[in-house]
Amino acid sequence: MGLEDQDSIRILRDVLDPDRGSHDLVAQFYSRWFAVDLTARDLFPPDMANQRRVFGQALCWLCDEIIAQRADEPVAFLAQLGRDHRKYGVTDQHYATLQDALLHTLRSHFEQSWDQRLSEAVHDVVALAVGMMSGAATAETSPPFSDGTVLEHLRPTRDVSVIRLKMDHPLSYLPGQYVPVQVPQWPRRWRYLSPAIPADSQGYVEFHVRSVPGGMVSTAIVGESRPGDRWRLANPHGGLHVDRDDADVLMVAGSTGLAPLRALIMDLARFAANPRVHLFFGARFPCELYDLPTLWEIASMNSWLSVTPVAEHKTDPPWAADYPDPTPPRGLHVRQIGVLADVVTRYGGWGDRQILLCGKPAMVLATKAALIAKGAPAERIRHDPLAS
Structure with a gap:
């Protein structure tokens, strides 16, 4: 039955839900993946807590969408996720070892209840997620990221910085969108920031950043950014917009x-x-x-x-x-x-x-x-x- 077996997919969804205590299971998956593929560990920051939680939430959402028989959003989401993950340096080999590690971890977890129906459902969900992500990443021809240089760092108030950059190549985005940003103070930690000006043909970009208590990246940007720093920006996300033909x-x-x-x-x-x-x-x-x-x-x-x-x-x-x-x-x-x-x-x-x-x-x-x-x-x- 595979993806049509809603009962089996509900079982999978529940064990992946962070709110139901999936932390240990997801941690086991990452430990196994990193053990069989040493290059995979280098893709992630030292602190994996947030990554584990987000991974579980994403798989739960995918299972919910499959159970509700909604196809369009999961396909678009997985394709975007695959394109976006190119900025981490994810390769086809990483996707292959990820799939093997995840299936092995789930099969071990379900050892007492693993049967033909559950096996088919789990294999199909994992194959869908990995296949869509890797396929979209392979098909994408645009660069996964662009680098730029900080030109100016202004402090208009105590907790806010205005950062102005000049990108090596113009960054394409729509006004209202946000982009993943990596700063030299925290390599491999990507954070989303919204450009404060429309896309510029000369490559100029401006960000407004507020220092958040406990926020390592925002605090580093506000407190430590200097002209000459090299930032890395990836492809944009978001659909916030104004319809000029609609209401006020x-x-x-x-x-x-x-x-x-x-x-x-x-x-x-x-x-x-x-x-x-x-x-x-x-x-x-x-x-x-x-x-x-x-x-x-x-x-x-x-x-x-x-x-x-x-x-x-x-x-x-x-x-x-x-x-x-x-x-x-x-x-x-x-x-x-x-x-x-x-x-x-x-x-x-x-x-x-x-x-x-x-x-x-x-x-x-x-x-x-x-x-x-x-x-x-x-x-x-x-x-x-x-x-x-």
Whole structure:
């Protein structure tokens, strides 16, 4: 029965679920894979905890999709995963040893209940995942990554850096997308960042990075990046966009969640006619609304753009004196005080708008819930996948 055997695939799904305690099983798989293929270990960072969790979650999702008899999303997901994994240096040989190690680990785990039906289902799920990834990687002809040099590192506020790079070759992406980034301070640790400007034919890219407590990569970028550093960027992801033929737009950005929305706004500025865009840009303190001067410049020349600054606190902390004052000339809406979700919904439910949310997962979830409670249709609200 193979992929049509939903009962067997449910059994497989449950043993791979991190929430059901799959940590040891997945750890055994990686240990076996690294033992039979010494080159595979070099593909991953020293700390494998997050990798193991993500691997289990991905296989669980694949099983759920197969059980629900949905084919399009798994095929597209696996193909994209295969293309994306080229940046790690994954080869056909790695896929072959991965498949053997995973099948051996699962067969050992199911030793007491391993029968013909379960064997067929497990083999078919693993073959589908590995085959789609390796096939898509082999068929892709574009470079797996591009390198660039840091030209400028600005610190507009204590926890935020603006990093400007010049790529060796222009990077192709759509405004609103995010790209995997590897920095020299943390080799083999890829993190997703959103360009803050549209793709540039000369290869210039700008990122806005906020230092996250406990975040090794973000802290290193904000604290240690220097002009001359060499960064590596891989192929873009994400589908955040504005439909110029659709309704007016509500954008809500928390801190450096502004970056992809800023790129979208800059791209819209190329056109004479656009839907109206209202941007709420929020932070904890007024001094952390770091990019208001740029937003003011764009809004002053484009009547379709309105910007409302939002700060949780009315006054700045003492350390703000060490950083540039981001207050723009008069022209933007008066700064509001409060939490973004509350301030945005004071103006209504925005149910007639295209709604784009970017920022910390907690902010995105709170704002989304508040908008839905006010009557905004959930299907009108878009945001990137939220980090767990």
